[in-house]
Amino acid sequence: MEISPLSQTGYVVLGLVSRRPTAGHELARFAEISIKNFFPLTRSHIYTELEKLEGLGLLSSTEVTQDRLPTKRVYSITDEGESVLSQWLEEAPVEEEKDRCPLLVRVFFGERLSSERLTTLLDDYEEAARARWDWYAGFVDQLVDEPEYGFPRLTAIFGVKREQAKLDFVAEARALLPELIKASNDA
Amino acid sequence: MEISPLSQTGYVVLGLVSRRPTAGHELARFAEISIKNFFPLTRSHIYTELEKLEGLGLLSSTEVTQDRLPTKRVYSITDEGESVLSQWLEEAPVEEEKDRCPLLVRVFFGERLSSERLTTLLDDYEEAARARWDWYAGFVDQLVDEPEYGFPRLTAIFGVKREQAKLDFVAEARALLPELIKASNDA
DNA sequence: TTTGACATGTAAGCCGTTACATGATTTA
DNA sequence: TAAATCATGTAACGGCTTACATGTCAAA
16 A cells, blocks of 8 residues: 655654554653654644544554543554554655754854854853753763663764764854954954 | 744845845855755745745845846845844844754664664765765865855854764764664564 | 643644746757 | 756645643642
């Protein structure tokens, strides 16, 4: 059976459900501590994708009533879902990265900025990068002896390197800033 | 006069037009060689943003007929546009980065992948990173003695560091891969 | 006892992409 | 002379976010 290709988000949600049957809210919480850093998802979006995937027969769902909590709808992956997911992971071309960096937009228009603004922009950016660096590094550390989380751990290693690159950039930008400001004042 | 906040794209287009009066197609070509790496834009989206910004009074436009080429609509920034742009650059909080990395999604689900797939994923990723590294480095080099492009040059320096981080990651991932594959076979 | 957090979802609407359209100019 | 490229836009649609809704539980 031919399936029209899903969105990236569709495959990701499928992959997350494939780990074990999950309800929307729960899945969103898991996404928040696992893939958020390289594939952010909103809770609402997850709900709509779950519904769509069920409509396509890639997931099935049952309502589960809970004591003292609202009834939830738990989704499981179907055989067809497993097959679509595996094929995507194993064969689909990797999508292009199209990242936005709001800081760099400010830097690009740096001539229009006051030197105070430039300084605080770098300071804030550095602080955020440092915080994320810590978070990733802690994750890497924590999973050092858990072989079953080797691949997730590897994604955190990526995070450390990415944040380190930002920190390196801030250092170099700070060093160049005086002459950049001077040049833009001269112009 | 109160202006409802624009989208990031709106401000970026405003900023690009602020450099000099520009038509849509031309602006898209410039975006391709300047901000693409940290703020990709599609041509179509640029057209719709230009129209919207004119509707808000931040840009004005005139038709310009050309010899042997279709008539184009050239946009210029208005005084109000200048003021909105400056205020955004100088005061607006910097938006959160929400980047997707399609490669890391594959890595995250690495247990489901064949070792061949994992290897070619890393190879391809490395090759792309290396190509971009070269591109950025060339840009940095080319602008080394052009003080008026100091800030754009700084964005390319960022690019070099970002791609370098990816290359470092690939190296580390390759080193870890054998034991990751072993662990996932054992499980 | 009110405020905040947890839990589960729905709906409206902008953002952004892909596909469509059209004509002139160059190239094979 | 057909095919590819440049140039300039338009329109439809899906993706994704923000805001809306509702009830329970814990804490101050």
